[in-house]
Amino acid sequence: xxxxxxxxxxxxxxxxxxxxxxxxxxxxxxxxxxxxxxxxxxxxxxxxxxxxxxxxxxxxxxxxxxxxxxxxxxxxxxxxxxxxxxxxxxxxxxxxxxxxxxxxxxxxxxxxxxxxxxxxxxxxxxxxxxxxxxxxxxxxxxxxxxxxxxxxxxxxxxxxxxxxxxxxxxxxxxxxxxxxxxxxxxxxxxxxxxxxxxxxxxxxxxxxxxxxxx
Numbered sequence: 001x002x003x004x005x006x007x008x009x010x011x012x013x014x015x016x017x018x019x020x021x022x023x024x025x026x027x028x029x030x031x032x033x034x035x036x037x038x039x040x041x042x043x044x045x046x047x048x049x050x051x052x053x054x055x056x057x058x059x060x061x062x063x064x065x066x067x068x069x070x071x072x073x074x075x076x077x078x079x080x081x082x083x084x085x086x087x088x089x090x091x092x093x094x095x096x097x098x099x100x101x102x103x104x105x106x107x108x109x110x111x112x113x114x115x116x117x118x119x120x121x122x123x124x125x126x127x128x129x130x131x132x133x134x135x136x137x138x139x140x141x142x143x144x145x146x147x148x149x150x151x152x153x154x155x156x157x158x159x160x161x162x163x164x165x166x167x168x169x170x171x172x173x174x175x176x177x178x179x180x181x182x183x184x185x186x187x188x189x190x191x192x193x194x195x196x197x198x199x200x201x202x203x204x205x206x207x208x209x210x211x212x213x214x
Contacts, residue, residue, distance in 0.1 A: 005159040006098060006213065007150060007182070009047070010109035012169040015119045016088050018046060018190050020080050025053070028073055034061060042190070047170025049110040049143035078118050087123040088189070090206030095128045097210055106133040108153040108166075110143050110173075132156070144172045147180035154180070167209065171195050185212055 012018040026041040034057050036044075045053055050073070054065050066072075098105050107129060109116055113136045120126040135153045137143035154161050166177035169187040174196050177184035185203060186196030193202045203209045 003103065003165045003183070003213070004163040005154060005157050005165075006103060006105040007153050007164055007166045007177075008105060008107045009166070009168045009170070009173050010107050010111055010116050010119065012046070012088070012190050013167050013187055014088060014091055014107065014125055015123050016086050017077075017081065017119055018042070018169075020084055021077050022046065024076050024080060025073065028069075028076065029053075029057070032065065032069075034063075046190070047110060047144055047168070047172040049137040050112075051143070074112070074115065077115070081118055081122050085119060085122045087125055088206065090210075092125070092128070094206050094210055094213070095125075098213075103213075104157060104159070106135060106153050106157055108135040108149050110137045110149075112136055112138055144170075145175035145179065147176050150177055150180040150182060154182075165200075165213070168196070168199075171197075174199055185209060 008014055011021065022041040023038055025045060026036045026038045029036040044056060050070055058064055095105065107116065113134065116134055116136060120129060135149060137149055140148040140152055142148050150166060151161060154164050161181040164182045166182050166184040167187060168174050168177055168184055169190055174184055174186060178198050183200045185201050186193065186199035188196065188202050188204045196202065201212050203212060
């Protein structure tokens with residue numbers, strides 16, 4: 001099957017941001033009295049929009065996070081991005097091959113538009129993505145694992161869901177892609193393959209993804 005659209009998750013797939021962001025999130029939640037380890041942050045929040053953090057903290061402890069939680073969290077993450085963020089190794093080769101082959105692609109991320117833009121500017125990936133190829137959970141009422149974000153991306157890019165393939169690294173993202181009726185490949189750099197069930201294939205480096213898409 002020749003896919004007519006490749007939809008990339010951003011964090012952990014295009015940019016190597018998950019270790020940075022989850023270290024900061026775990027530390028900030030612990031600072032606020034909601035003890036959270038790095039491993040727990042990955043388990044509970046990787047691949048999700050920030051509203052999930054609010055929902056789970058309130059559900060578990062009966063307390064709301066501070067009104068400025070999102071602003072403070074993003075400020076800390078963006079500062080760390082400026083120092084340490086890099087693109088996922090090999091991803092620019094994948095993008096270059098898609099361009100050469102004339103296969104459209106886009107990004108559909110649980111992150112905010114601002115966070116996506118910051119991560120792309122810092123890593124130089126902004127040269128690969130037009131503004132209209134970037135979709136955020138901010139654009140839909142429900143983030144992953146709901147299929148809404150991927151369905152919006154397909155609609156805006158003018159491709160039927162069954163002709164799309166999603167590149168994901170989180171269980172929530174895989175669930176959303178399957179619910180959207182799309183094929184999905186699971187990137188196992190951060191998440192064990194058994195946590196990414198129901199995918200069409202797993203890969204651990206971008207050279208393998210190039211083979212899968214071919």
